[in-house]
Amino acid sequence: MEMPxxxxxxxxxxxxxxxxxxxxxxxxxxxxxxxxxRAYECDALTAYRCPPLAVVLPRSTEEVSKVLAICxxxxxxxxxxxxxxxxxxxxxxxxxxxxxxxxRLTEVLETDYADRIxxxxxxxxxxSVTGAVEADGFFYAPxxxxxxxxAIAGNIAMNSGGAHCLKYGVTTNNLLGVTxxxxxxxxxxxxGAHMDAGGxxxxxxxxxxxGQLGVVTEATLRILPKPEGxxxxxxxxxxxxxxxxxxxxxxxxxxxxxxxxFMDRIIIRIVEDYAKAGYPECEALLIVEVxxxxxxxxxxxxxxxxxARRHEPVALRRSExxxxxxxxxxxxxxxxGATGRxxxxxxxxxxxxxxxxxxxxxxxxxxxxEYGLAVGNVFHAGDGNMHxxxxxxxxxxxxxxxxxxLGAEILKLCVEVGGCLTGEHGVGIEKRDLMxxxxxxxxxxxxxxxxxVFDPKWLLNPAKVFPxxxxxxxxxx
Amino acid sequence: xxxxxxxEQLAEMVRGANGPLAVRGGGTRHLPGAxxxxxxxxxxxxxxxxxxxxxxxxxxxxxxxxxxxALAAQNxxxxxxxxxxxALLGAEGQPTIGGAVAMNVSGPxxxxxxxxxxxxxxxxxxxxxxxxxxxxxxxxxxxxxxDLVKLLAGARGTLGVLTEVSLKVLPxxxxxxxxxxxxxSVENAVRAMAAGLGSPFEVTGAAHDPAARETxxxxxxxxxxxxxxxxxxxxxxxxxxxxxxLDADASEAVWREVRDAGAMAGQGDVWRVHVRASHAPQVVxxxxxxxxxxxxxxGLVWLRLPEGTDLRARxxxxxxxxxxxxxxxPGATPPEAPxxxxxxxxxxxxxxPRGLFGAA
Numbered sequence: 033m034e035m036p037x038x039x040x041x042x043x044x045x046x047x048x049x050x051x052x053x054x055x056x057x058x059x060x061x062x063x064x065x066x067x068x069x070r071a072y073e074c075d076a077l078t079a080y081r082c083p084p085l086a087v088v089l090p091r092s093t094e095e096v097s098k099v100l101a102i103c104x105x106x107x108x109x110x111x112x113x114x115x116x117x118x119x120x121x122x123x124x125x126x127x128x129x130x131x132x133x134x135x136r137l138t139e140v141l142e143t144d145y146a147d148r149i150x151x152x153x154x155x156x157x158x159x160s161v162t163g164a165v166e167a168d169g170f171f172y173a174p175x176x177x178x179x180x181x182x183a184i185a186g187n188i189a190m191n192s193g194g195a196h197c198l199k200y201g202v203t204t205n206n207l208l209g210v211t212x213x214x215x216x217x218x219x220x221x222x223x224g225a226h227m228d229a230g231g232x233x234x235x236x237x238x239x240x241x242x243g244q245l246g247v248v249t250e251a252t253l254r255i256l257p258k259p260e261g262x263x264x265x266x267x268x269x270x271x272x273x274x275x276x277x278x279x280x281x282x283x284x285x286x287x288x289x290x291x292x293x294f295m296d297r298i299i300i301r302i303v304e305d306y307a308k309a310g311y312p313e314c315e316a317l318l319i320v321e322v323x324x325x326x327x328x329x330x331x332x333x334x335x336x337x338x339x340a341r342r343h344e345p346v347a348l349r350r351s352e353x354x355x356x357x358x359x360x361x362x363x364x365x366x367x368x369g370a371t372g373r374x375x376x377x378x379x380x381x382x383x384x385x386x387x388x389x390x391x392x393x394x395x396x397x398x399x400x401x402e403y404g405l406a407v408g409n410v411f412h413a414g415d416g417n418m419h420x421x422x423x424x425x426x427x428x429x430x431x432x433x434x435x436x437x438l439g440a441e442i443l444k445l446c447v448e449v450g451g452c453l454t455g456e457h458g459v460g461i462e463k464r465d466l467m468x469x470x471x472x473x474x475x476x477x478x479x480x481x482x483x484x485v486f487d488p489k490w491l492l493n494p495a496k497v498f499p500x501x502x503x504x505x506x507x508x509x
Numbered sequence: 510x511x512x513x514x515x516x517e518q519l520a521e522m523v524r525g526a527n528g529p530l531a532v533r534g535g536g537t538r539h540l541p542g543a544x545x546x547x548x549x550x551x552x553x554x555x556x557x558x559x560x561x562x563x564x565x566x567x568x569x570x571x572x573x574x575x576x577x578x579a580l581a582a583q584n585x586x587x588x589x590x591x592x593x594x595x596a597l598l599g600a601e602g603q604p605t606i607g608g609a610v611a612m613n614v615s616g617p618x619x620x621x622x623x624x625x626x627x628x629x630x631x632x633x634x635x636x637x638x639x640x641x642x643x644x645x646x647x648x649x650x651x652x653x654x655x656d657l658v659k660l661l662a663g664a665r666g667t668l669g670v671l672t673e674v675s676l677k678v679l680p681x682x683x684x685x686x687x688x689x690x691x692x693x694s695v696e697n698a699v700r701a702m703a704a705g706l707g708s709p710f711e712v713t714g715a716a717h718d719p720a721a722r723e724t725x726x727x728x729x730x731x732x733x734x735x736x737x738x739x740x741x742x743x744x745x746x747x748x749x750x751x752x753x754x755l756d757a758d759a760s761e762a763v764w765r766e767v768r769d770a771g772a773m774a775g776q777g778d779v780w781r782v783h784v785r786a787s788h789a790p791q792v793v794x795x796x797x798x799x800x801x802x803x804x805x806x807x808g809l810v811w812l813r814l815p816e817g818t819d820l821r822a823r824x825x826x827x828x829x830x831x832x833x834x835x836x837x838x839p840g841a842t843p844p845e846a847p848x849x850x851x852x853x854x855x856x857x858x859x860x861x862p863r864g865l866f867g868a869a
Contacts, residue, residue, distance in 0.1 A: 144787070145703075145707055146700070146703040146707070146786070146787050147703070147785050147786050147787050148703075148706065148707060149785075169709075170707075190652060191652045191656065193650050197650065201623060201627060202650060202652075204627075204656065204659065205623050205627045218848050219848070220846075220848040220849055220852065221846065221848075221849070222849065224785070224828050224829065225785040225828065226783045226784050226785050226808060226828065226829040226830070227619065227620075227624065227783055227805065227808050227809070228613060228615070228619075228624050228626070228663070228783055229663060229830075230783065230829075230830030230831075230832060230842065230843035230845070231830075231842060231843065231849075231853050232660060232663075232664055232667075232668075232856060232857075233613070233659045233660055233662060233663050233664075234660075234849070234852060234853065234856075235659075236626060236656055236658070236659020236660055236662070237655055237656055237657065237659060237660045239656065239659075240652045240655065240656045241655050241656075257706075257707050257708055257709045258709060259709050260709045280561030280562070281561070283560075283562070283563060283680075284560050284561045284583075285680075286584055286680035286681070287680070287731075288679065288680055324734060325737060325741075327733060327734075327737055328731075328733070328734045328737060328738075331731055331733050331734060332731070332734075383648040383649075383650045383651055384648065385559060385562045385564065385647060385648060386559075386561060386562040387559055387561055387562055412650070415648070415649045415650045416648050416649070416650070417648075417650045450646070450647055450648070451646070452646050452648055452651045452653040453653045454651075454652050454653050455648070455650035455651060455652065456650055456652055457652070458652050459652075459653060459654065463653070467653070467654065470646075470653055470654075471643070471653075471654060472643070474640040474641060474642055475642055475643050475644060475654075476654070477640070478636065478640070478642040478644070478657060478860070479644070479654050479655040479657060481856075481859040481860070482655055482657070482660070482856060482859075483655075484859065485852060485855035485856050485859060486852065497654065497655075498654075
């Protein structure tokens with residue numbers, strides 16, 4: 033993966049930069065020792081690494097603003113970092129960049145149950161936002177698999193989703209306001225505790241802009257009352273196509289489950305070995321979850337099971353207890369981790385129209401054979417958000433490259449059938465060079481014009497999202 | 510009157526424009542703006558509808574009624590319950606989906622299912638340079654590149670002319686019911702609505718009409734579930750009084766009235782104020798309006814005031830924003846803080862460098 037050559041002029045001024053950073057931050061908030069910066073050389077896309085010039089860990093919006101103003105003046109690129117769980121290389125540094133980590137910004141600033149909002153500093157982890165309100169019967173809806181570790185800042189940067197967004201939406205649908213610090217240090221308040229913008233919806237374009245428009249230090253999030261109960265049902269099929277057809281039928285029938293998850297045989301085995309979730313052996317497994325009171329759950333599951341039976345499932349089993357439900361979800365959410373225990377893997381997240389599931393799954397199988405690498409599928413079927421896991425051996429020369437080629441072919445297939453390159457992980461560096469398969473030059477130009485307004489010098493996370501060749505002129509500016 | 514049939518023709522017209530264009534869908538929402546009229550009325554039709562994927566794509570000039578009819582035939586609907594502005598504005602003609610998107614028109618269900626912008630998953634538009642731009646697509650989870658979809662929703666046509674929109678749709682509810690509380694003060698009504706919206710019983714509408722002294726909370730879903738939740742919600746609301754229940758037909762009628770701001774009928778300027786719900790009583794008290802209506806649990810306050818009233822001065826210091834929907838008073842759209850204004854002006858200048866689409 034190509035990254036821009038570090039700017040020798042910036043590298044030469046490291047000592048000056050560090051001493052200036054130390055004028056606005058306490059000593060323990062600036063890391064410049066070469067060995068210590070290594071802890072920040074990559075995110076969860078571990079195949080690519082590069083230690084940054086320095087790392088700063090500010091404790092307030094004011095400190096973030098001062099740091100950015102210094103870097104802006106010295107023309108030093110800045111790579112914002114939440115918890116470093118990006119699967120797309122969103123927080124990968126370059127040698128001439130400063131990593132701005134929000135890990136120390138973890139406070140809850142306000143909680144209001146009458147207005148159903150919480151305002152937090154963005155270094156707070158996703159799960160601990162729910163943790164702050166669950167005792168009072170509320171939760172924060174977006175639930176990426178990495179929710180134990182990932183920061184709200186990263187969730188906003190990537191517009192993260194999760195398993196339950198079929199009903200609750202993704203980050204952008206649950207974000208009401210932010211405090212954003214621009215590259216030149218300007219602090220802007222966007223949105224707030226009210227709904228919708230009075231003018232242009234800048235919040236909407238900031239969410240998902242991969243840290244390229246500004247650093248979000250505080251966020252007002254929508255919290256929701258917890259449902260009375262929830263219960264998943266496991267439905268197994270002996271063919272991927274039939275499972276796909278069942279998904280479409282459930283959606284068409286008018287019951288909208290909170291989640292419809294899909295796993296193929298490869299993943300079922302891997303997860304079962306690891307989490308002992310009690311999944312049936314079959315070609316394709318659906319986890320369909322509904323919410324409500326006991327009677328409501330009964331009413332909805334009855335309808336869903338009736339639809340499922342028409343497709344002759346090989347297994348159909350309701351969770352009978354909270355413990356069993358927890359195990360079923362633990363299995364699903366540990367799918368990536370369990371795969372990582374047995375193999376190196378690359379996780380894709382292209383999204384496709386649900387009607388194209390059978391065709392795309394067939395295509396993935398064909399490509400997997402052609403390239404000689406196993407691919408497991410575990411994904412959010414209700415919204416067509418695929419997660420093919422390509423397994424490879426990083427120690428075998430050439431396999432990473434083969435894996436990346438296979439990944440690119442799968443993503444092109446997703447785009448070809450009317451989908452997109454990434455549903456919730458972001459473009460980062462990983463899918464950067466595939467952007468022109470989805471977008472015409474005018475489409476990318478329109479997006480980049482937004483960055484021109486927020487960050488005219490293109491210093492914030494500049495080597496991400498768009499192909500390097502496309503941004504070359506702007507980055508040099 | 511410019512009347513493009515394709516986006517290529519539209520792009521040609523924009524490139525050839527010598528001055529401002531007054532872009533119109535159905536013309537029922539009375540966007541301000543002067544210039545050479547350009548209508549989207551020849552860019553119509555649903556281009557893709559997949560009920561099993563909850564996705565609908567339509568050209569911008571497609572009448573709302575055509576979309577609602579197609580959805581109803583499959584027992585589906587637009588989640589955001591867009592209002593019909595015709596009665597309020599005394600307008601005629603057919604509202605279009607492009608107009609609803611350009612104004613981010615969102616009705617009572619916004620409080621639970623999100624705004625128009627939350628259901629919008631893709632757009633095609635022609636910007637002020639005449640470039641044809643696509644963003645988003647037809648899938649509901651998509652983080653590929655920047656989300657210009659949200660930026661276009663509610664931009665009031667100032668960034669470009671919409672040519673096509675993709676929407677996430679939802680199954681229509683099998684039935685609905687409304688609980689009505691009577692005689693509450695605005696303060697208590699907002700408290701009652703917060704209690705309902707904060708309960709697990711999935712309230713999909715929460716409105717208070719001070720003139721009628723009625724506080725209304727809606728529940729939708731499968732029949733058994735609606736009965737159950739209406740019962741439980743009545744218990745939650747008990748501290749505020751005994752709730753009267755409206756069944757499906759009466760409930761639908763009440764929410765159509767709320768959606769279209771029927772309480773604003775009469776003479777004068779009409780404003781929409783977006784605030785934190787718990788600030789709504791303060792808004793009502795300070796506005797001294799001739800008529801008021803609270804929706805979204807208080808998050809949206811409709812106000813009718815004598816012509817030319819400077820409402821924003823009266824509400825000074827309350828966070829949020831106020832937009833004038835009808836009348837001739839001070840600026841229709843809210844002013845922004847300087848740092849924010851610098852960004853939005855910058856974006857408008859990039860997308861519409863020649864000022865063809867006016868700042869509405």
